[in-house]
Amino acid sequence: MKKLLNILFIFFIIVLFGCSEDPVQSPEQQGQYKIAFVSFSNNTAKIDVINSDGTNLTRLTSDTTISNLYPEWSPDGKKIVYVQGHGDAIYVMNSDGTNKNLLSTDAGDDWDERPIWSPDGMKLMMAGIYIMNSDGTNQHILAGGRSPVWSRDGAKVAFLAGDNSLELFTISANGTNQQQLTHDSAYTRYPSWSPNGAKIAFLSQRDGNNEIYTINADGTNLLRLTNDAGDDILPYWSPDGSKIAFLSNRTGSTEVYVMNSNGTNQQRLTNNAQVGYSAPSWSPDAAKILFASGSESGIYVINADGSNQQRLTSGFDLYPVWSPVRL
DSSP, rough: OOOHHHHHHHHHHHHHHOOOOOOOTTTTOOOOOEEEEEEEEEEEEEEEEETSSSSSOEEEOOSSSEEEEEEEEESSSSOOOEEEETTTEEEEEEEEESSSSEEEOOOSSSSOOOOOHHHHEEEETTTTOOOOETTTOOOOOEEEEEEHHHHHHHHSEEEOOOSSSSSEEEETTTTTOOOOOOOSSSSOOOOOOOTTTEEEHHHHHTTTOOOEEEEESSOOOOOOOOSSSSSSEEEEEOOOOOEEEEEETTTTOOOOEEEEETTTTTTOOHHHHEEEEOOEEEEETEEEEEEHHHHHEEEEEETTTTTOOOEESSEEEEEEEEEEEEO
16 A cells, blocks of 8 residues: 555656646747848838748838838837838837837937837837837937947946037936046947946047947946957947957958957957948847848858858848847
8 A cells, every 4th residue: 555655646746747837948949039120122121020040031011112221129029110211200010010100200310220129118219319108108308419228227328429529428217317438539439238237338449440448337447359450340249248249340351250348359250241231249049140241142140159150131131130039
């Protein structure tokens, strides 16, 4: 009898823990990351989406008389915001292209910049710098400037502003506590927050050339990361903040490079890609880097170690951006 009870107890344990209602799913079962991008054809720009393995190419906008540009995924991956025309309007749609809604007839002073979501998905920010609710209500100016980027926790915004030259600033998301971080007359562009919010990477010509720097979010500890005769631009942090991807033409053609976040171990990932039109961007799982090719035309992904470069599209396709979650 005791032996039978032991067997029944073991069977109960197996059933209890082996038949979970929510088994752990593999990445393949969870879906895969998608990539939204702009495809030019017949003199207009359309927004397309493709799986990160190159399958299931889907057109989301099909306007024939006006272009749709700069798609940006909502944090939950359910919506995409985009600019229509030359800053004529900002629209949002479901990530499958349905339910397109006009949010604003003003894309900001610099319409050639993406509208960006707050990390919680509740607000949208445009160059200018304007903020509005994600449904288009309560549009108001936060600060005068361009190239705004949210900190990962949504508490602050980094941006560029100035008259004769652009300087790097931060401001709290409620419009208070504006702080100037840089103080020189050099060309400055492309601010990018580190994932932990401690640092901001940016491009500067303060030493006579396009180089990448970081600075603490309080304005201390300015550090030059690159130092070569070429142009080093468009820094983009890895999800864990340990590395920075960027573009450089130090060898003649513009290629994708990766370095440690302190500037060490700079490695070239691509060869003869002539990358252009957008920053190289890490997949949310940090496994791959996405870029658009200016010379060969098309969207590419490459492993973060430089292996297995894959061409996903072959058209005049620009401004690719990862979905933040698997879909």
